[in-house]
Amino acid sequence: MFSPSNLFKSDPAVEDVEPDPDDKDVDRRDAPASLQEMLRARLPRVIVTPAILAVIVAIFVVMVVVSGEVVFSSKTLVRWGAQFGLGVADGQWWRLLSAMWLHAHPLHLALNAIFLWRFGDYVERLLGPVVFLIVYVLAGVVASAVSLQFHGLSVGASGAIFGLVGVLLTVAMTSRGRGGLGEMVAELRPNLISIVVANLFLGFLMQGVDNAAHIGGLAGGLVLGWLVGRHSLDATPSPRLTVIPIVMTAAIAAAAVLSVGARQDLRAEAARVGMQIDRAEAAFRVARADIAAGKRTRADVADEAETTVLALIHDGQGRADDMLRAAMAQVSAVGADRDGLIEDSKVPPGVRARKLETHRWAVCLARYDDAWRRRVAGLRAGDAAGVADGDARAAATIREVSKILAGS
Numbered sequence: 018m019f020s021p022s023n024l025f026k027s028d029p030a031v032e033d034v035e036p037d038p039d040d041k042d043v044d045r046r047d048a049p050a051s052l053q054e055m056l057r058a059r060l061p062r063v064i065v066t067p068a069i070l071a072v073i074v075a076i077f078v079v080m081v082v083v084s085g086e087v088v089f090s091s092k093t094l095v096r097w098g099a100q101f102g103l104g105v106a107d108g109q110w111w112r113l114l115s116a117m118w119l120h121a122h123p124l125h126l127a128l129n130a131i132f133l134w135r136f137g138d139y140v141e142r143l144l145g146p147v148v149f150l151i152v153y154v155l156a157g158v159v160a161s162a163v164s165l166q167f168h169g170l171s172v173g174a175s176g177a178i179f180g181l182v183g184v185l186l187t188v189a190m191t192s193r194g195r196g197g198l199g200e201m202v203a204e205l206r207p208n209l210i211s212i213v214v215a216n217l218f219l220g221f222l223m224q225g226v227d228n229a230a231h232i233g234g235l236a237g238g239l240v241l242g243w244l245v246g247r248h249s250l251d252a253t254p255s256p257r258l259t260v261i262p263i264v265m266t267a268a269i270a271a272a273a274v275l276s277v278g279a280r281q282d283l284r285a286e287a288a289r290v291g292m293q294i295d296r297a298e299a300a301f302r303v304a305r306a307d308i309a310a311g312k313r314t315r316a317d318v319a320d321e322a323e324t325t326v327l328a329l330i331h332d333g334q335g336r337a338d339d340m341l342r343a344a345m346a347q348v349s350a351v352g353a354d355r356d357g358l359i360e361d362s363k364v365p366p367g368v369r370a371r372k373l374e375t376h377r378w379a380v381c382l383a384r385y386d387d388a389w390r391r392r393v394a395g396l397r398a399g400d401a402a403g404v405a406d407g408d409a410r411a412a413a414t415i416r417e418v419s420k421i422l423a424g425s
Contacts, residue, residue: 055198056142059253065146066137069153070130073118073174077126080119088122091170100161100171102277106285110274113165117157119172129174136181140246143188143202145253148245152259155266156180156237162273163233167424171227176234183238184246185209191247199250237266283340283374284422290333291418294385297326298411301392319396322389330386337379344372378421385414 076097080086084093095101098115105112120126141149160176189206192199213235220228245258301322307313348368388410395403 055201056139060142060145063138063141065150066134066141069137070134073120073126074130076118077120094119094121094170094172100164102165105165105274106277106282110270113158113161113270114154116161116172117174117177120174121172125173129178133174133178136178136185140181140184143249144246147256148254148259151256151263152184152241152245153177153181155241155262156183156234158266158270159237160230160234162270164227164230165273165277167229168227171230173227173230176230179231179234180238180241182209182213183235184242186213187239187242188246188249192250202250283378286336286340287378287418287421290382291422293329294415294418297329315396315399319393322393326389327386330382330389334379334382334386337375337382341375341379344375348372374421381414381417381421385411388414
């Protein structure tokens with residue numbers, strides 16, 4: 018729950034990942050020599066994995082030098098390309114791609130760098146450098162698209178790393194009975210499953226971990242593993258196999274951008290009006306102190322509230338009515354039958370949710386308007402109980418605004 022004093026503060030959700038492939042069946046050093054020989058025969062030297070590591074480290078260093086920060090603020094992360102809901106809704110779709118190259122602090126970078134190196138070594142040797150890079154980026158975009166639905170601000174490579182785990186897990190699940198390399202890779206399956214379960218469980222327990230990105234990246238990796246990775250046991254997959262995954266990822270990203278745009282329009286408006294509410298409440302506290310000190314009369318404060326606060330509420334109500342009409346029109350466009358009646362089964366969940374959220378916002382503003390009318394009436398009548406009733410209703414409205422901004 019947000020308090021009225023920090024309604025509009027937000028901290029970045031950090032995609033920390035702690036998968037440890039160093040269990041005895043996964044660690045490259047402990048794996049059977051024949052597996053290492055087979056993988057190295059496929060690709061004697063990994064190229065893309067160290068290149069990605071170099072890029073994310075270089076970006077982090079440049080950010081430190083330019084910003085003067087080591088633990089980056091939300092403002093700095095947004096400036097450098099964090100996944101930011103309001104920005105994406107405003108057409109900055111590229112944030113779905115750029116966020117996977119940023120990290121919030123040194124530990125975040127170190128953990129992701131370590132595990133990218135370890136998992137990337139396996140997957141790049143299986144897929145080859147070109148397909149590996151495409152798969153890594155696609156998994157990261159899917160992770161960002163899912164995270165976008167749950168977090169206003171997020172950075173990190175761990176969604177893409179979970180995608181690599183998903184690819185490796187799919188290969189391990191489908192490789193039994195496919196020869197020596199297949200049998201070797203299949204032995205990784207129990208440890209990969211335990212790594213995924215343990216890290217997702219920890220992600221739900223630990224504050225600030227973007228498990229939505231982890232789950233999105235893992236799901237994307239599993240699908241990419243099925244479409245591309247499972248062919249890697251026979252030969253290095255052709256880049257042509259990534260055409261369908263690229264199209265699918267583009268569709269997922271487009272749907273995510275459209276979805277968040279519909280929601281963020283409302284949240285941006287709630288944030289705008291919410292800041293005005295915050296200032297109005299602060300001004301009212303000062304005005305009441307002036308009344309108590311004999312500097313102003315109740316009638317003067319009531320007149321000022323009527324011409325300023327009620328006016329801004331009415332402006333917000335007009336905007337809310339416009340948004341509600343647009344939401345209702347969208348419901349009618351997709352859910353109306355031949356007689357013009359709405360069939361709920363035809364209305365997509367996202368469209369229905371937008372209508373409900375917009376209606377909730379309109380009701381919220383109506384309640385805040387009522388709260389201020391009670392305050393004004395109480396001031397004019399010298400009715401302390403009426404003012405107190407308005408105070409209670411205003412506080413309840415502010416709590417509701419905080420829920421809308423939090424997406425709850």
